[in-house]
Amino acid sequence: MAAATGPRSTASSSDATKAVLPVLFAISLVHMLNDSMQAVVPALYPVLEESLNLSLAQVGWIGFMLNMTSSVMQPVVGAYSDRRSLxxxxxxxxxxxMIGMIGIAFAPQFWYLLLAVVFIGLGSAIFHPEGSRVVYLAAGGKRGFAQSVYQVGGNAGSSLAPLMTVFIFVPLGQFGAIWGTLFAGFAIAILLGLLPWYKRKLAEWATERSQSASGRAGTTIVEKMSHPRVKFAMGMLVFLVFARSWYHAGISSFYQFYLKEHFGLTTQQAQIPVFLFLAAGVLGTYFGGVLADKFGLKNMIVFSIGGAAPIALILPHLTLFWVYPVITLLGFVVLSGFSVSVVYAQFLMPSKVGMASGLTTGLAFGMGAIGAVALGKAADVFGLSDVMLFCSFLPLVGLFALMLPSDRSRAR
Known part of the structure; x- marks a missing residue:
């Protein structure tokens, strides 16, 4: 009997550790389409400002509503879906x-536009926690790799904003937003194809969790933790992601203006370093997850935020020649912990995957959006140079990651 069951058990264990690649690539593609729809909003700013005669304050409210609904609502949706996943x-x-895309294309005035943006934000808030749960179930034993594949899709979608502005919205104007409905339609078709697999895996996962709860105890580090320690670790993680979001907002939103002011670059020339930062961040997101599977989640978080500190500190003092390679390296390092933070949150809260994902990719980034508003106001008051200098110290917050509990104690 032992000889007969041994190989079967080994094969089953091996299958359990394998990532389901078709599912991962499919949900990553949907993530790209979702974040592309979000990217439509900022890409349309210059067009909407003219077509609806918006003030800069109204443009700021559009960005605020998009970020707050898409980000802050994520942990709420995640908490609900943890209790009753649908x-x-x-x-x-x-x-x-899709409704939001149609609304933007035909909005006759500011308030209709704001309502359309809320629909897009709510759609994104609903998608992200459930999408992270799909990744969690498809990851097998490669959670860092799986989350990286998923997040690379989202980052790639966000990076399409400048291209959409040039090739769609400048020629077509506000009505060009109707192209976003194609993104939504394609995403819905993919998700309908994934639903049978997802429903089956949810049922299997629920059975495994109930058996684990009534079976052996203390099998993971987190289960041995006292509740206050988990709360401290989760609070520290959100704080770290918050600081990284502030820095990311400072570079992606305001560094181009700093380059124009400090080096006299044109608007087009100033886009190049920002693009290098974002593009390198896509690569860093992928490789960060892969490396985390090998070296540990906590170690990768420390490296991504704390390791970026010396690079960030020298960036405001560089000549233009050195800005290009240094900001590329900076983008790779600082975003190498992007997906890792989500996986670490799931490690801390294994029974609340939706809330863990919402807190790291939602609430913390919503707070980062508020940080962008604060940095913009500070730039008006104190000047861009002082704000960029302040931002260069933000990655030092990453040293607090050393206080996080290790995810590799069990292996040791």
């Missing part, structure tokens, strides 16, 4: 985003 929420969220 796979149908995935296509429903995309449907809301």
């Amino acid at each position: 796979p149908s929420m995935l296509p429903i969220g995309m449907g809301l985003s």
